[in-house]
Amino acid sequence: MPPTLGALLRTPHLRLRLLAGQDRVHRQVEWVAVSELGDPTPYLAGGELVLTTGVRWVERLPDLRAYVRRLAERDVAGLGFGAAVNFEQTPGELRAAAEEFGVALLEVDRRTPFIAVGKEVSRLLAKEEYEGLNRAFNAQRELTRAALTGASAVVDRLARELGGWVLLLAPDGSVRHAAPAAAADRAPGLAAELSRLRGAGPRSSVSVASRDDRVSVQPLSTGRRPRGFLAVGGVRVSGSEDRTLVNAAVSLLSLELERPSPGRVGLLRAGVLSALLDGALDPLHPGASGLRAVLPAEPVVVAVAEGAQPEGPLPEGALVTEHEGRTVLLTAAVTGESVFGEVLDGPVGLSAPVGYPDLAAARAQAERARTAAAEDGSALQRFDLLPGGLLGLLDTPEGARLADDLLAPIDDQRGAPELLASLRAYLAASGRWDAAAERLGVHRHTLRYRMRRIRELLPGDLDDPDHRTELWIALRVREGRS
Structure with a gap:
């Protein structure tokens, strides 16, 4: 969620003061637009905080009422005026127009450069994006862990993560599992939509209105014939993180329903092993x-x-x-x-x-x-x-010399043992910071600092898989000699 005007007003170093639009402080700021144009609206998409010093208003004050009206029609988040730059104070006409058209008007202190406001909005947007990705990653990880228990646990976890209700339906529309249990009452109202989905193909989905609620229904199948259906309601699944989570649940449940026989190993557990082999799950994570x-x-x-x-x-x-x-x-x-x-x-x-x-x-x-x-x-x-293998072929004086030459830039540094141990842990964890740091018993920021030094010391690109392989083999050859 983008930052609100209220969040910016509560940021001390920005020194912003609200002059009009107390009821608009909840507005989200999609971006900051600095413009001295008489009419900036052709270059706005809506949701911006427009900043101006009124430099073009000095010689002749324009129709500020029309100026603010156009901003209101473009649905900007607010207007910020740089005080004590070209005007001693914010023009009264501007404040009156903001009150009339319901536009939040902020006064920007003379000591606050406009770029500082833009940087703060960018920082908050980046922070929100990072937190959203982190929430999505953690939610998908919890969903995959739930898969170890079974399909019902996946449904329960999905409902908990979305804050809504979830139904796992059999091919005939009967309820296999509902979270919460009262959600089972909604199944009969979805019968018509299930009939449509049965003939629409495995990649189809439908969104319907039911009891003043928006319900999303998707078939569960790895082939042509649906093995069941997943219905989600009570929440507006609009963010990319929510959609990704629902899609992950559909994939996990489709695999489980494809092989329901209790005498066989469930495909959900198989999916967990595949995720472990691919590095998508980290058993050493603190959580x-x-x-x-x-x-x-x-x-x-x-x-x-x-x-x-x-x-x-x-x-x-x-x-x-x-x-x-x-x-x-x-x-x-x-x-x-x-x-x-x-x-x-x-x-x-x-x-x-x-x-x-x-x-x-x-x-x-x-x-x-x-x-x-x-x-x-x-x-x-x-x-x-x-016998031997590839590393055995390299276990020769020539192989040892090549390994020493490759690692020499690190050997020459103070703290070389810590750097080499960090490099090995980083490569063994396929570049996953948390897993490598956990294995070393250090904070991930410490590992990042060491890896930054290693990147500066080594002549090759650590992101190049060939170079990473050479380093890994060099480290293993040394281990064989120790």
Whole structure:
């Protein structure tokens, strides 16, 4: 939400004073427009705080009533007049016109440059955007965590985040789950809309008025045939964050309803594992205690197989998903090796034990082990039992020299161990500040400072994946020598 005039008036360093329009201080300021034109309205979109010093009014005072009327018709947020610049005080005609046409009139102190007002509005807009994105990220994360429990938990969490009511409906329109429970009474009134959606295709949606409420209904399906419907009401889903949250819920519920059999691993849990592998969920985040409670305790291992997902029981706490064309299983490192052969179709590749920040690396290890198992005809191959590998090829005097040359700019600095540890944590966390800082046990601002120094020291671009890979290999080669 953009800042209001009231918020600007309450900002001490701006030194703004309200002269007219006390009932307009709630108006949101979309932007600040500085203009000395006699009629700036052709260049306004509405919602601006217009600032002027009246420099063109000195020789001949214009029709200020007509000037303010045009601003009111353009629906500006307000008008700010720079006092003691070209006029000793704000013209009385301007104040009278503002009162007449209901335009908020602010007096800007001589000591306050107009650019300071613009910067403050920009700062508040950026702050609001950041907070909105942060709220959306946290809400989606909570929604995904709820997916570990089941479809009903997703519906409950969505209703809580939106502050409205949510219905999960079966293909025939009956209520699977309602949040709150009283919302189930609204289902019969949506029957006609569900009939329209059944024939409109899986990507369709409808918005209808029901009981003085605006209701959004979307089908839940990963194919052509709807497996159910999601209805949201009691709130105006207009912001991009709300729409993104609803779309995320539709995707999660569509996956769950596609595979409702209780004997199989729910696709919601599979979606959580995919999010972990892609780095979209961070189990080490301070607010992730609920997620950690249902995940295998560290260290964990990743197993990769080419066959279909297992139909039978998995090890307690294990997660399984189809990821990039493979079946991927995550479980505690203490799981017996024989279990993987029982639940996965070979050949199976097994990673070395890792922590959650290194899941992406473990996925690559398991894939390499699976390839080795397929080549030698074995049912299962462990990565930590493979000979050498790529890092093994680099474990030579020449490889060590190349690694030292690459990291030399950091080695030459005071505090080199902290910088190298920060670089490794940053690369291992795929550039995610919170996860890397948590792993190091430092504040994220400390990590940002160190990474800024590293960027200045290294000749390559840290955003270049090739350079990042070289740095990662150099660090791993050093670890192998220590």
